[in-house]
Amino acid sequence: MSIDFIGNENIRSKLRALADAERLHPCLLFEGPAGIGKGTTALWLAKVVNCDADEQVRPCGVCWSCRQIEKGQHPDILQIQPDETKATRVISVKQSRELIGQLALQPFHARRRFVIIDPADVMTPEAANALLKTFEDPPKATSFILVTSASASLLSTVRSRSQRIRFAPVEASSLQAWLEASGVADAAVLANLAEGCPGRARTLELDGADKWRAARDQLLDVLGADTAAQFKFAETMCRGDRSKWQAKVDTLLDATSCLLRDALSVSAGGSILYNTDRAEVIHVWAETLGPRGVAGLVQVVADTRDRLHRYVNGRLVLDTFISRFVQLLDKEHLHASI
Numbered sequence: 001m002s003i004d005f006i007g008n009e010n011i012r013s014k015l016r017a018l019a020d021a022e023r024l025h026p027c028l029l030f031e032g033p034a035g036i037g038k039g040t041t042a043l044w045l046a047k048v049v050n051c052d053a054d055e056q057v058r059p060c061g062v063c064w065s066c067r068q069i070e071k072g073q074h075p076d077i078l079q080i081q082p083d084e085t086k087a088t089r090v091i092s093v094k095q096s097r098e099l100i101g102q103l104a105l106q107p108f109h110a111r112r113r114f115v116i117i118d119p120a121d122v123m124t125p126e127a128a129n130a131l132l133k134t135f136e137d138p139p140k141a142t143s144f145i146l147v148t149s150a151s152a153s154l155l156s157t158v159r160s161r162s163q164r165i166r167f168a169p170v171e172a173s174s175l176q177a178w179l180e181a182s183g184v185a186d187a188a189v190l191a192n193l194a195e196g197c198p199g200r201a202r203t204l205e206l207d208g209a210d211k212w213r214a215a216r217d218q219l220l221d222v223l224g225a226d227t228a229a230q231f232k233f234a235e236t237m238c239r240g241d242r243s244k245w246q247a248k249v250d251t252l253l254d255a256t257s258c259l260l261r262d263a264l265s266v267s268a269g270g271s272i273l274y275n276t277d278r279a280e281v282i283h284v285w286a287e288t289l290g291p292r293g294v295a296g297l298v299q300v301v302a303d304t305r306d307r308l309h310r311y312v313n314g315r316l317v318l319d320t321f322i323s324r325f326v327q328l329l330d331k332e333h334l335h336a337s338i
């Protein structure tokens with residue numbers, strides 16, 4: 001087992017077989033939650049196909065092609081990401097047109113050129129429409145890989161032109177073994193927190209378990225505070241551009257999911273797995289809200305993740321998150337119990 005990869009081996013072996021037979025679909029659509037390995041697999045496929053080593057050892061990781069792809073500098077592996085000049089997080093029609101212009105040129109070096117659009121669901125309808133014909137019939141020796149964790153947001157005309165490949169969450173036990181093999185402390189906790197997504201486990205590992213505990217306590221504090229303090233919280237949390245606050249907000253949401261998972265477990269007669277030090281609040285939530293009420297809060301977290309992915313203004317999204325959460329707790333007069 002490669003130390004860089006875990007899970008979805010079946011997908012990679014299928015892709016490898018198709019690539020070897022030169023039968024790759026011109027437009028692949030990689031679907032699945034963030035951090036599950038879609039982007040990593042896209043780059044892996046580009047390496048496998050373009051590696052200069054013998055077939056059995058591809059990707060070798062050391063040839064020119066593998067190294068350039070790893071560094072993000074291969075001239076024929078085009079990675080399209082949201083337009084940095086735009087206020088909203090989109091892949092614009094201008095980017096589509098530039099790409100079409102680039103694809104009119106011959107590849108520089110690659111056996112097969114790859115265009116990786118990540119995340120594909122932020123393409124504006126105009127950007128997607130401009131590329132429809134190219135998705136269907138790309139230039140010679142060119143493949144598209146569309147990467148998304150929100151497939152439903154793609155135009156149906158894009159989906160219908162693609163071969164959909166769904167990535168499945170990795171079993172917590174395998175994830176734990178993988179983390180342990182990499183020498184990670186707290187592997188059991190992180191494997192459960194990561195919800196089957198190796199990428200998320202890695203991020204959590206870098207952050208450290210203490211960080212999500214701090215984020216969790218901060219959330220509980222703010223839920224019990226007054227409205228002014230709640231507004232202030234979102235404002236302080238999301239200061240500056242996305243690169244400054246994204247990781248913090250992700251940790252906050254991960255910590256919230258984790259609390260809710262414990263509450264769900266308790267409401268179903270199970271025990272607390274992660275937040276044993278905050279047992280009191282979990283019992284109150286579980287007993288008063290019941291499984292349906294807790295599921296409502298889980299939905300608020302899911303909506304928030306989705307909106308964060310879409311909107312640039314993190315503060316507004318976080319404001320809405322806190323106020324919806326408080327509203328659901330207030331309905332059961334739980335606000336005061338925190």
Ligand SMILES: [Zn+2]
Pocket residue numbers: 050051052053058059060061062063064065066067
């Ligand atoms: Zn290589």
